[in-house]
Structure formats: C-alpha cells, structure tokens
Amino acid sequence: MKRITKRFLFLLLAGIMMCSFFASHSEAFSGRDLAKGAKGDDVIELQARLQYIGFYHGEIDGNFGFGTYWALRNFQEQYGLPIDGIAGKSTQKKLAGITDYDEKYVKGQIAKGNQFTYYGGQSLESQVKKGSAPHKQSQTQMQAPPKYTDQDINLLANAVYGEARGEPYEGQVAVAAVILNRVEHPDFPDSIGGVIFQPGAFTAVADGQIWLTPNQRAKEAVIDAINGWDPSENAIYYFNPITATSKWIWSRPQIKKIGLHIFCE
Structure with missing residues (x-):
C-alpha cells in the first residue's frame, strides 16, 4: 500500500512539474509572419526577443516600425537568415531558440505604464523605472x-x-x-x-x-x-x-x- 501511495505521489509531482514547464515555455509567436506595420502581442514578443540579445533598443510597444525593421534585418544578417525585414517562420524559430521571453514581465510593465527594458543577462528589477513615461528618442537618433x-x-x-x-x-x-x-x-x-x-x-x-x-x-x-x-x-x-x-x-x-x-x- 505504501509503495502504491509513493508511486502515486511521484507521478502526481511529475505531472505538476511537466505542466509548470509547458506553461512557462509555451510555443513562441502565434504563427503569422510579421512585417512593418504589424501590431499586437506577436510584435511585443518580437521586440522583446530582439532586445534580449541586444539588437533592438527602442520601446517595446507592439508596433512594428522602422526601428523594429532595422533591428530584425541586422539579426537576420548576423545569423545567416534571408535579409528581408520580415519575421517569418524560420526567423521566429531561430529567435525563439536563442532567447527567453518572460511574457508576464513584459506585458505587466506595459500595462502599468512603466519605462522598462528587457536585455538578457540583467536582472529584471534593475530594468524598470516605475510610473515613468518612456522617453521618446528622436526618429533621427x-x-x-x-x-x-x-x-x-x-x-x-x-x-x-x-x-x-x-x-x-x-x-x-x-x-x-x-x-x-x-x-x-x-x-x-x-x-x-x-x-x-x-x-x-x-x-x-x-x-x-x-x-x-x-x-x-x-x-x-x-x-x-x-x-x-x-x-x-x-x-x-x-x-x-x-x-x-x-x-x-x-x-x-x-x-x-x-x-x-x-x-x-
């Protein structure tokens, strides 16, 4: 009886751990190609992942403008991908494979109106300025x-x-x-x-x-x-x-x- 109970508890714990893993590592992006003019959650993820590895330095706002376009082209060039400024399936797969995306953190900061960044290798707490409207760099800069x-x-x-x-x-x-x-x-x-x-x-x-x-x-x-x-x-x-x-x-x-x-x- 004790052996059965232990086995049940082990399987239950393993199941909880697997669910937790998949919940925190959901499939990247939604599957649509992203190009200049696109908006929404996929673009937020794209900007965050590009910023994570130092290609994108603008505001993570879900708007695919020329700042995102240029960062994406530079990423594609460095990683041997077709240089078209479009985040298609191959580009998304490569980007997802070498970056992490903390959706809860990124979207939480956007919802709170905080100024924040999402660079890899830095603590998230140090990248947030609460209640501060993002400083807009000039287009030229x-x-x-x-x-x-x-x-x-x-x-x-x-x-x-x-x-x-x-x-x-x-x-x-x-x-x-x-x-x-x-x-x-x-x-x-x-x-x-x-x-x-x-x-x-x-x-x-x-x-x-x-x-x-x-x-x-x-x-x-x-x-x-x-x-x-x-x-x-x-x-x-x-x-x-x-x-x-x-x-x-x-x-x-x-x-x-x-x-x-x-x-x-």
Whole structure:
C-alpha cells in the first residue's frame, strides 16, 4: 500500500512539474509572419526577443516600425537568415531558440505604464523605472542607419520640404527616395549634397526654397526613405505635369503618380 501511495505521489509531482514547464515555455509567436506595420502581442514578443540579445533598443510597444525593421534585418544578417525585414517562420524559430521571453514581465510593465527594458543577462528589477513615461528618442537618433550623417539627413529634409511639402506623406518619402536612388546611380554624383546641388536638378535649389526650415513630417519622410521605403519604385526622376516646362522629361518611362508628381525611370 505504501509503495502504491509513493508511486502515486511521484507521478502526481511529475505531472505538476511537466505542466509548470509547458506553461512557462509555451510555443513562441502565434504563427503569422510579421512585417512593418504589424501590431499586437506577436510584435511585443518580437521586440522583446530582439532586445534580449541586444539588437533592438527602442520601446517595446507592439508596433512594428522602422526601428523594429532595422533591428530584425541586422539579426537576420548576423545569423545567416534571408535579409528581408520580415519575421517569418524560420526567423521566429531561430529567435525563439536563442532567447527567453518572460511574457508576464513584459506585458505587466506595459500595462502599468512603466519605462522598462528587457536585455538578457540583467536582472529584471534593475530594468524598470516605475510610473515613468518612456522617453521618446528622436526618429533621427534612434532609426537612422549609421552610414548617414546628421548633415545628410538635414539636407534631405530641406530638399523634401522645399520640393514636396504640399504632397501626401508617401509622395514626400518618394522624393527623398529619388535623391537616394540618384546617389547610387552611375549617372549622378555619389553624395547627397552632390545630387541635391547638381546644377538644374531641383527647383527648390534654383528658387531658394531649399533653405526653408523643414517640419517634422519632412524629417520623418527622410527617415523612412533612408531605412528602405521607396514608394517611387526605384525612380531617378520626378516632375509635376502641371508646371513642367521640359519636353525631355516627358520622354522618360513613367513608373507611377503620387500626388501631383509623376515618377520616372
């Protein structure tokens, strides 16, 4: 009888331990692919896991923006994964295999409105500032790739504001992208300043509007462009058909129209 009782207690204890293990090691992510623009619990987990191993340094908020996108691309590059900025199944599996995710801690801090981080190798208690609203880094500080200087970003913002301040946001990003595309094109100068100030290239330079003070929207458009968003689809020219005086520009193969601008090859 005692032997049966001991065996029963052993099996009961083993069962409790197994349940506890699986409860604390639930399957990572929900199975959906995550890309820029995604929101929700899966993105919270993605940001937390990327921060755990030092790739993501922004706020864990469940919004997949360019900060998350760039961190994910860097992770993919370092671990030999396809570099597409999308957290598909292979990326999620790799990330889950080398990180821990304390869902209760992370979501608990978000619910309390605490400023916190989730870096591996540090005690969780030391990473919480209770009741403190997260400090927002500027877009330029947090999300600009290191290859671009502050001067590059400011000059691009001036150009976008001078050329396209009345355009929809997508159109402003597209104008910034055209400048970046020219930098990479063999027919144009190989620097942002060289492209912008190339004689006759931009109306805003010719009429002095390049020196207007850009607004935050123009700066954000620049950040989106230098982080890889190209609504122009690799265009190297654009023009306003209402005001264009050059017959030559009409000969360029047209890609698309955004707002008042037509973007061309």
